[in-house]
Amino acid sequence: MVNLEVKLKDLILKNPVMTASGTFGYGEEFEDFIDISQLGGILVKGTTRHHREGNPYPRMAETPSGMLNAVGLQNKGVEYFCDNIYPRINHYNTNILVNVSGSVIEDYVETAAMINELDKIPAIELNISCPNVKEGGMAFGTSCSSAASVVREVRKVYKKHLMVKLSPNVTDITEIAKAVEAEGADSVSLINTLLGMAIDSETRKPLLSTVTGGLSGPCVKPVALRMVWQVFNAVNIPIVGLGGIMNAKDAIEFILAGASAIQIGTANFIDPQITVKVVEGIKEYMIRHQVENVTDLIGAIKTQ
Amino acid sequence: MVNLEVKLKDLILKNPVMTASGTFGYGEEFEDFIDISQLGGILVKGTTRHHREGNPYPRMAETPSGMLNAVGLQNKGVEYFCDNIYPRINHYNTNILVNVSGSVIEDYVETAAMINELDKIPAIELNISCPNVKEGGMAFGTSCSSAASVVREVRKVYKKHLMVKLSPNVTDITEIAKAVEAEGADSVSLINTLLGMAIDSETRKPLLSTVTGGLSGPCVKPVALRMVWQVFNAVNIPIVGLGGIMNAKDAIEFILAGASAIQIGTANFIDPQITVKVVEGIKEYMIRHQVENVTDLIGAIKTQ
Amino acid sequence: MKKLVQDFEVLHKEELNDGTFVIDVKASAPLPDIKPGQFVNVLVENTANTFLRRPLSIHFVDYEKNIIKLYIKKIGEGTAKLGELLLGDKLNIVFPLGNQYSIPKNSKTLLIGGGCGVAPLLYLAKHLKDAGNEVTTILGVRSAYDAVELDPYKQYGRIFVTTEDGSIGEKGYPTQHSVLNEKFDYTFTCGPEPMMKAVAAYSKSKNIPCEVSLENTMACGFGACLCCVTDTKRGNICTCTEGPVFNINELKW
Amino acid sequence: MKKLVQDFEVLHKEELNDGTFVIDVKASAPLPDIKPGQFVNVLVENTANTFLRRPLSIHFVDYEKNIIKLYIKKIGEGTAKLGELLLGDKLNIVFPLGNQYSIPKNSKTLLIGGGCGVAPLLYLAKHLKDAGNEVTTILGVRSAYDAVELDPYKQYGRIFVTTEDGSIGEKGYPTQHSVLNEKFDYTFTCGPEPMMKAVAAYSKSKNIPCEVSLENTMACGFGACLCCVTDTKRGNICTCTEGPVFNINELKW
Numbered sequence A, B: 001m002v003n004l005e006v007k008l009k010d011l012i013l014k015n016p017v018m019t020a021s022g023t024f025g026y027g028e029e030f031e032d033f034i035d036i037s038q039l040g041g042i043l044v045k046g047t048t049r050h051h052r053e054g055n056p057y058p059r060m061a062e063t064p065s066g067m068l069n070a071v072g073l074q075n076k077g078v079e080y081f082c083d084n085i086y087p088r089i090n091h092y093n094t095n096i097l098v099n100v101s102g103s104v105i106e107d108y109v110e111t112a113a114m115i116n117e118l119d120k121i122p123a124i125e126l127n128i129s130c131p132n133v134k135e136g137g138m139a140f141g142t143s144c145s146s147a148a149s150v151v152r153e154v155r156k157v158y159k160k161h162l163m164v165k166l167s168p169n170v171t172d173i174t175e176i177a178k179a180v181e182a183e184g185a186d187s188v189s190l191i192n193t194l195l196g197m198a199i200d201s202e203t204r205k206p207l208l209s210t211v212t213g214g215l216s217g218p219c220v221k222p223v224a225l226r227m228v229w230q231v232f233n234a235v236n237i238p239i240v241g242l243g244g245i246m247n248a249k250d251a252i253e254f255i256l257a258g259a260s261a262i263q264i265g266t267a268n269f270i271d272p273q274i275t276v277k278v279v280e281g282i283k284e285y286m287i288r289h290q291v292e293n294v295t296d297l298i299g300a301i302k303t304q
Numbered sequence C, D: 001m002k003k004l005v006q007d008f009e010v011l012h013k014e015e016l017n018d019g020t021f022v023i024d025v026k027a028s029a030p031l032p033d034i035k036p037g038q039f040v041n042v043l044v045e046n047t048a049n050t051f052l053r054r055p056l057s058i059h060f061v062d063y064e065k066n067i068i069k070l071y072i073k074k075i076g077e078g079t080a081k082l083g084e085l086l087l088g089d090k091l092n093i094v095f096p097l098g099n100q101y102s103i104p105k106n107s108k109t110l111l112i113g114g115g116c117g118v119a120p121l122l123y124l125a126k127h128l129k130d131a132g133n134e135v136t137t138i139l140g141v142r143s144a145y146d147a148v149e150l151d152p153y154k155q156y157g158r159i160f161v162t163t164e165d166g167s168i169g170e171k172g173y174p175t176q177h178s179v180l181n182e183k184f185d186y187t188f189t190c191g192p193e194p195m196m197k198a199v200a201a202y203s204k205s206k207n208i209p210c211e212v213s214l215e216n217t218m219a220c221g222f223g224a225c226l227c228c229v230t231d232t233k234r235g236n237i238c239t240c241t242e243g244p245v246f247n248i249n250e251l252k253w
């Protein structure tokens, strides 16, 4: 009776619930807990042109209603992904999106081009917002011109759905969103992590090997919601909202603020079944509020 | 035995604990709970050239480990402050700082000039970072040139300690800090609130009359700490750190990250005695760690 | 009146129905003078999502036993957690906060409460009676199940009930109760805004003074944050210091 | 081995000393096969500051009663809260996680534990004995007060204690205990890193295999976040999936 399907342009999701890159492994880590085919899509780990070791331990610190991470895009590189991981996971009956990260534009372009060849990957999420790598990463996402140029170049080689993941560590996120829209991004996802830091007052040392790291979890939700709403009012491409979603209520809030779909990140660590619970919760909300299509809720916040 | 005194250039604080503007009224609201003379200083309410009614109710929403506010600088204007409030509070045996806000540069200048005449006010905190007013406010704090120009003009008329309060809603806070330092700011305080938003999924309405508001409380601490540390590595003037300080441990973290003094905001609402408890807690920490001068802790984080 | 922040001890708890309970909390030091209409701000500990204190009206004060009674309706995580407090648990409270209802003398007073809005009315009824007033209370609830704790009001005057389903008392809203045909000198109300507005309209039509108690969301409860304002004829003023009780003439209702 | 997320019930709690306790939690469904060295990740509810789960070693498993025993040292808000659980309370657990200690056959095995590092050793001792090994356990603690729960080890072999203040057992660190003069075939250790490094050094000097259990901070516990890595000869690898047990040859110690 209720219709949960959403379209991000050409990309059809059976429901608006996806997973956030870097928090859901390659999906396999969750097979014991949930039926992955019940999700709208999964975003696999940040993938780079070459193998990356990531940052040294410690990489994580708990913070009030959240956590900092400094994983630093540890992954075996796009070739390994295509040859070894893709064949293992391409049977999933859901959209598999690869989160593409890089340090220089060519890396993004080459990685995207390789993933363009993978039949069962209908979209990539271009990560121009990772705060945990020294070169590149977030730097691309914090100026309009560099964000535009990486999207422009990737757009030339990547023919399917191109989602661009925005950084919240900017003065005006709408400027960046408009810049990537102008270069042909099919959708934007936001937010990546906020740059933060934690210190152990007893040892007087930072809690992360990299000193600063990326903040995620419910603590960032108010900022993420605000940015989704701002971007909703600034661009015409669909928005994927994320940042601190812990339950269906949070997911609905993002949709009301303007997100066509949402991603769940940190919450997966606390409840590995949370994604399917959120799908259920959205259904219940729609029944209770007599909403037929979940698309009727997108941006439906009443600000008078 | 332990020495808690800190100097912000010429401004001497008997200890590093101050209160954050807009969270401590005019101090009077706390007289029942604490002895205000035990604090390093108090920052009174945001004061503007003219009377302001502030924003309509609702102005507040609770968020995970924090709150959003949209007070919008409700105050009776600087003349009322000078004539009616100042005489009532100038007997406090601590530093009273006035937080000066405005919509246009002349307002800042005129307000600062009037406060310059008040004997018992040794410093102002220039608020170029309030996210809750339509015109001005945060806009000044999010670009180097506008931040610089407001500081430049105020510096001409304000002869005492000029502290400038920075907005965290920027791509690179060190740029703004350097810009205001170059114009003669004596110190910087950071952070003001992060711009956020909250929605009631049941009513589909924003929880604030202004839709967006300022996020404060422990949820913002990782971001605030990171910014203090970044600014500490970028400027030579003293830094006053704030954002989510709930106890002495948090205060020590800010000092280790580079703050010469700290401010306590939202925590005052939850425990109106928290400020004096933090002074005590810093003392205990120093005794336990055999630190003679609190100044020895400033920026003393070991990042190797 | 000096405001205090103190640990109280939970001495007694009574479930009135599924979602409503009264707790008695005992102060460690003699209670200061507390006025009807004032409130406390309690710290809800051991929960993931209650960051700020929760304001609650003072339902009754027993100076001899050093006890404050709180009448609480569970609506979210904070009030639910208060419902789980065990006898002997500590509760940190900032009090007494806010202004108070006016206490006329030798008049015919009408008290109208709905939902958890009855909370401040019991203590008010006592003060009104002590000042020689005649007290009539109407409690408006959904159905008989919610018509809890009526007896205590009887010692101060008459108590009537209206229920939406007519399962007890008169059917309808409290402002439709037949006792309103009598002539009263003052009305006092607390409850959902639509109900209070109806009481205000009734009072205006009868030309009698009416005081309402607002439940604006609050961050501090003692005038420091300016979050709790209500729009009055004098502009935005704080519900926590200049309220929660307002004469309807002050409001823009 | 399929990982599960389930509500357990707190069935029994025993304070060993001021800061250490053992809780028995009962599963609602029959327990899967659990290996020595594996751990669980528990959700600590009703606290303001424990956002993530807390990893805890599996101290013992009673398949008949469907019980897992956890041995917990209070070091912060999360573990303190676990200490306040009441019988009958629910505890949400993700399990079984991680790899396992190797179980040799018919060998002379030495187990060295310090602090809450003893947690996985009891269940390991049982498995070692079941496989025909001779089990010697040394527990290193600060003083007699911390030398708790020694008896259960006796059913699987010998147990010795070292204390820093000499108040019970031999004075000194566990790696200084006289029983180390005997010849062992394998060492297994868990505890503070300096102690484990000393055990590793001892094992290397004697040229015997040594397995350590790391307690890196974790966000997920099942391989999804890559936060828990340790630097090995194969690069950064996850402690929660490829550990927590490592042969010291894999580590860069």
Ligand SMILES: Cc1cc2nc3c(=O)[nH]c(=O)nc-3n(C[C@H](O)[C@H](O)[C@H](O)COP(=O)(O)OP(=O)(O)OC[C@H]3O[C@@H](n4cnc5c(N)ncnc54)[C@H](O)[C@@H]3O)c2cc1C
Residues within 6 Å of the ligand: B200, C039, C050, C054, C055, C056, C057, C058, C071, C072, C073, C074, C075, C076, C077, C078, C079, C080, C116, C119, C120, C214, C215, C216, C217, C218, C244
């Ligand atoms: C001066 C004053 C006196 C009060 N006296 C009493 C009393 O005696 N007994 C009693 O039971 N309650 C009283 N209340 C209301 C009580 O404070 C709230 O019910 C409580 O704070 C809710 O906390 P919670 O964590 O249970 O719910 P939350 O999880 O905070 O809220 C649940 C839902 O209720 C809404 N909500 C919460 N508080 C308010 C509010 N103040 N206004 C509008 N919507 C709100 C939230 O938006 C949310 O949708 C009083 C409030 C005030 C301001």
Ligand SMILES: Cc1cc2nc3c(=O)[nH]c(=O)nc-3n(C[C@H](O)[C@H](O)[C@H](O)COP(=O)(O)OP(=O)(O)OC[C@H]3O[C@@H](n4cnc5c(N)ncnc54)[C@H](O)[C@@H]3O)c2cc1C
Residues within 6 Å of the ligand: A200, D039, D050, D054, D055, D056, D057, D058, D070, D071, D072, D073, D074, D075, D076, D077, D078, D079, D080, D116, D119, D120, D214, D215, D216, D217, D218, D244
């Ligand atoms: C695989 C594994 C098995 C474990 N088994 C047990 C067990 O059986 N029994 C037991 O009591 N504990 C065990 N631990 C440790 C236990 O997880 C921590 O003590 C617990 O998470 C602390 O939570 P807390 O909220 O009490 O303290 P917190 O408030 O989180 O921390 C208090 C202090 O301890 C430090 N700290 C916390 N966790 C760690 C860590 N993992 N490494 C270094 N410093 C840390 C914090 O930085 C802080 O300074 C195990 C850990 C792991 C990874």
Ligand SMILES: Cc1cc2nc3c(=O)[nH]c(=O)nc-3n(C[C@H](O)[C@H](O)[C@H](O)COP(=O)(O)O)c2cc1C
Residues within 6 Å of the ligand: A020, A021, A022, A023, A045, A046, A047, A069, A071, A073, A099, A127, A130, A165, A191, A192, A193, A215, A216, A217, A218, A220, A242, A243, A244, A245, A263, A264, A265, A266, A267, D225, D226, D227
């Ligand atoms: C451990 C961890 C690893 C992450 N790795 C990536 C990544 O590789 N690529 C990326 O775009 N975002 C990454 N993120 C960011 C998340 O995808 C997400 O944007 C962020 O955590 C906010 O959502 P949340 O609050 O729901 O977790 C990572 C986050 C965490 C916590």
Ligand SMILES: Cc1cc2nc3c(=O)[nH]c(=O)nc-3n(C[C@H](O)[C@H](O)[C@H](O)COP(=O)(O)O)c2cc1C
Residues within 6 Å of the ligand: B020, B021, B022, B023, B045, B046, B047, B069, B071, B073, B099, B127, B130, B165, B191, B192, B193, B214, B215, B216, B217, B218, B220, B242, B243, B244, B245, B263, B264, B265, B266, B267, C225, C226, C227
């Ligand atoms: C209710 C409220 C009102 C505030 N008003 C002001 C203000 O008038 N001027 C200002 O510079 N900052 C104002 N702030 C911001 C605080 O001074 C402080 O920068 C911020 O809350 C972060 O600190 P905290 O997390 O300790 O509260 C206000 C904050 C709150 C919560």
Ligand code: FES
Residues within 6 Å of the ligand: C217, C218, C219, C220, C221, C222, C223, C224, C225, C226, C227, C228, C229, C238, C239, C240, C241
């Ligand atoms: S609640 Fe803070 S001023 Fe009223």
Ligand code: FES
Residues within 6 Å of the ligand: D217, D218, D219, D220, D221, D222, D223, D224, D225, D226, D227, D228, D229, D238, D239, D240, D241
């Ligand atoms: S804790 Fe998440 S991968 Fe190990």
